Amino acid sequence: MGYVTNSAIIPALIGKGGLIVSDSLNHNSIVNGSRFSGATIKVFKHNNPAHLEHVLREQIAGGQHHTHKPWKKIIVIMEGIYSMEGEMCNLPGIMDVCKKYKAFTYLDEAHSIGAIGKTGRGVCELMGVDPADVDIMMGTFTKSFGSCGGYIAASKEIIHHLKHACPAHIYATSISPPAAQQVISAMKVILGEDGSNRGAKKLARIRENGNFFRLELKKMGFEVLGDNGSPVMPIMLYNPAKMPAFSRECLRKNVAVCTIAYPATPLLLARARICISASHSREDLIKGLEVISKVGDLVGVKYCPVEEKKTTSVKKLKKFQ
Incomplete structure (x- = not known):
């Protein structure tokens, strides 16, 4: 899949x-692939x-260690959407x-292909x-395409x-063959x-769902990472002891959440990662928000101050149905 790719x-x-210059938050698959090389x-x-x-300037000037010969090859590796941050790559600046x-x-588009851009072509289309x-350009078939395996697009x-x-x-x-x-x-x-407009509707829906969910979480007082338009939104929990409590309390209320902790993140930066789909209905999102809000109050993970007029209530959420 994407990891093996x-x-x-x-x-x-x-x-x-050769020299690999890697973004500090690149996925473990990139880290291990770089080490294996x-x-x-x-x-x-x-x-x-x-x-x-x-x-780059420092490494090109110094050359290879010990011999100081020029590097045989230099590859810069980044992701389209960072899987644990929900942030989009600053692709124009990095490409310059x-x-x-x-x-x-080398661009990993596992989370961005088929999800962002006017026609779903990913971060390149979105940023021009x-x-x-x-x-x-690398990606996985396990997310937007609902299958298995990974791909490489190149010359x-x-x-x-x-x-x-x-x-x-x-x-x-x-x-x-079926996959x-x-x-x-x-x-x-x-x-x-x-021959239909299903794709365009799904792309619009995932953007709408993601931005709605992110905004409501912030209104509730959660610290949410990532950019608008990104379907990946981490809710910061920080305290490692609060991570299992948050997950189990949500599950008791019939909402399954994906919690992420060390070694996938630094020890004190535990989080719950929400990945929004075009298949989520507004009712699904509101139900999730209601449960996450209640559990957030119970566990004590609403770290951001919220103005009274911006506080999201169940009644306010239900008006979106």
Whole structure:
């Protein structure tokens, strides 16, 4: 799936004598793939083009460790939407720096493809970046496409190389025909090539659902990370002891939430991650908000002060039905 795609593809792209410059909040699959490659790894501050430029300039000037020879290859890796933060990549700024220093770019769109952009084409479409400028675009078929496996989109030369160099392609079993057809069918729906406007409606619905849910959580006093338009919204719990309490109390009220803690996040930055779907009805969202609000009060995780006039109540929520 997406994890194997990153962890197997990156070592096939770069090795000893190469340099990987990775966003500090990149997914564990990218971290492990980078480590497996044998390349030198440097980290730049999350979504910070200025610090990326500082790292690139310093590394290009110094060259390889000990020998100071030029790097054989430099790849900058980032995500479209960061899975634990809900933030979108500052793609235009990062691309400008990579072009300036002639570094290759690798974009993980696991959470952004099929979910953002006018026609669902992801962060490039949303931010006006030509996809042809991104050397390697990676994604998973397990989220927006409802199937299994992962993909790499790149030039013919890169794909040809990966077909002969990536062990996950050479030795692993291919996805089944029904799984492949599911991906093709989902793409046709998203792009409107199925002869209907279902895809456009779903894209509008996921944006509407996400922005509604995020706004209401903030009104309740929760600290919510991420950008408007992102379907991923982490609710900060912080205290590790409050994480299981929050999860279990929500489950007792028939709402299942995904809680994230160490080692997926730093020890004192535990959170509940909400991933909004186009399939969620307004009734689903309101029910979730009602339960999360009650449990938030019980557990004590509403960290942000709320003005009286902005306080969300059950009665106010029901007017959206």
